[in-house]
Structure formats: structure tokens, C-alpha cells
Amino acid sequence: MRSLRKFLYWLNIVGMIAYLIVCGYFQMTGKPLYPGQVGLMFQVASGLVLVSIPLIIEKWAHVALPDILVVLYELFILMAILLGTGMQAYSIPNWDKFEHLFSAGMLAGSGFMIYAARTPADKQDQIDPFLIALFGAAFGVLLGVCWEFYEFTGDSLFGMNMQRYMAAGKPLIGHPVLYDTMGDLLSDFIGSAGMSLYAFFKIRRDHSWLNTFKLHRIK
Known part of the structure; x- marks a missing residue:
């Protein structure tokens, strides 16, 4: 790695x-x-x-x-x-959706890093791996939602088109307005869930695997 x-x-x-x-x-x-x-x-x-x-x-x-x-x-x-x-x-087509997959996996992993940093080592073995994985998935999706808030704010205040609500300079109407945002959120969910599912099986086999996400002090 x-x-x-x-x-x-x-x-x-x-x-x-x-x-x-x-x-x-x-x-x-x-x-x-x-x-x-x-x-x-x-x-x-x-x-x-x-x-x-x-x-x-x-x-x-x-x-x-x-x-x-x-x-x-x-x-x-x-x-x-x-x-x-x-x-x-x-x-x-869908290039940004693949980006969301990688970024969501990274954000879910960041959730594991926070969990590992805030949970005493002697307590980690007592926590159900499913709950740890659920926390990572929820954390990744949460930050994905926050990113959509950022895009919506930029589009609203500065006339940008980050959420692809316009095509050829004209606002979309009806259901197509949601395609980009929902596609991004779906990619966030899949990326976060994928990382969390992988972590679940790793942690269930060996709780010490969570140390993969620990910060280590450099002397």
C-alpha cells in the first residue's frame, strides 16, 4: 500500500x-x-x-x-x-459518479479513523463490527450530503451549475432536475457501503485490523 x-x-x-x-x-x-x-x-x-x-x-x-x-x-x-x-x-458520461465512489470510500475510511482515534484500545474488541461498519457508512454518506449542500449553495448564490440543473443554458424542468444530485448521492452510498462492508468482514475476523486506520505519531 x-x-x-x-x-x-x-x-x-x-x-x-x-x-x-x-x-x-x-x-x-x-x-x-x-x-x-x-x-x-x-x-x-x-x-x-x-x-x-x-x-x-x-x-x-x-x-x-x-x-x-x-x-x-x-x-x-x-x-x-x-x-x-x-x-x-x-x-x-458519469465520470463524476466514479469520483464520488472513490471519495465516499475515503470518507467512510475517515470515519473509521475517527472511531479508532476516539475509542480506547481495550474497548474496541467489545464493539460489534456491524456497528463500526454502520458508523463508517453513515459518516461517508453524511459528508456526501454536505457536499451536495455546498453545490446547491454555489448554484444558488453564484449562478453555477454544479448540480447540473441547467442544460444548454436553460433550467431543466421536472424529474430530470434531480438526476445529477441523486446520482451523486447513490454513488456516495455505494462507495461508503462498499468500504464499510469490506471493513466489516476484516474487523469480524480480526479486531486489530482497525489499526489500519489509526493515526501514528512520528517521532
Whole structure:
């Protein structure tokens, strides 16, 4: 898992730098590869910071983050920034739904991390694995709902279209208005439930597996 984490990190870093160099060259020659190229390059450049957040947290807080959560985070950034935004993969149908799967799994895992941090080690063996898994699933879905609140707020206040309530510049009418939001929530549910189901069987077999999600102090 540690090697996969490093691979994804450097894949993001090298890919983003290569994107900036190649697209910057074509932008300067007056032949941009993508519409709105300057804005896309700015977002990809910001991705260099976002992809490094786990390392920054570890250096600043002197803790080792769970590798499985960092792997899911790096995958999410790869899909959202370099591929989704930079290379316009959002034009692929349901691309954002696959992003929600990874992010929901990561958020459910974050719930396990919080549980492991707040529950004394001598008490963890006494808790039903089903309740632990249920907490992780509920936590992941809750944050997915909060994200939809954020999108709704952005659409309402700034005229954005994050919830895809408009098509070709015109507001949708009736049931189609719900398609994007409900699809996102369904992906959040599946991703959170998938991670929690996996955790349930692992914890039922060996409660110490929960330590996979523990923060470890770096001396």
C-alpha cells in the first residue's frame, strides 16, 4: 500500500508538471489544446498543492496518515484535477459518479479513523463490527450530503451549475432536475457501503485490523 501511495503521488506530480509544460507551450504559440486553457492550467497548478496535502499534514502534525486513505485521496485528485479538469474527462458520461465512489470510500475510511482515534484500545474488541461498519457508512454518506449542500449553495448564490440543473443554458424542468444530485448521492452510498462492508468482514475476523486506520505519531 505504501508503494502504491508513492506511485500515485508521483504520477500526479509528474503528470501535472508535464501538462503545464505541454499546454503552456501550445498556449504561447496561440494553439491551445483545450478551451479556456489558461484557467485549466491554473486549476492543474493548484492540484500540485492539493496532491501534497497529506505530506504537508504529516510533516506539520508529525503523524502518519493511514495509507489506504491517502491512496484513495490521490486517486480522487488524479481523476478530479489532472484527468477531469485538465484533460476534460468530465465530458465522459458519469465520470463524476466514479469520483464520488472513490471519495465516499475515503470518507467512510475517515470515519473509521475517527472511531479508532476516539475509542480506547481495550474497548474496541467489545464493539460489534456491524456497528463500526454502520458508523463508517453513515459518516461517508453524511459528508456526501454536505457536499451536495455546498453545490446547491454555489448554484444558488453564484449562478453555477454544479448540480447540473441547467442544460444548454436553460433550467431543466421536472424529474430530470434531480438526476445529477441523486446520482451523486447513490454513488456516495455505494462507495461508503462498499468500504464499510469490506471493513466489516476484516474487523469480524480480526479486531486489530482497525489499526489500519489509526493515526501514528512520528517521532
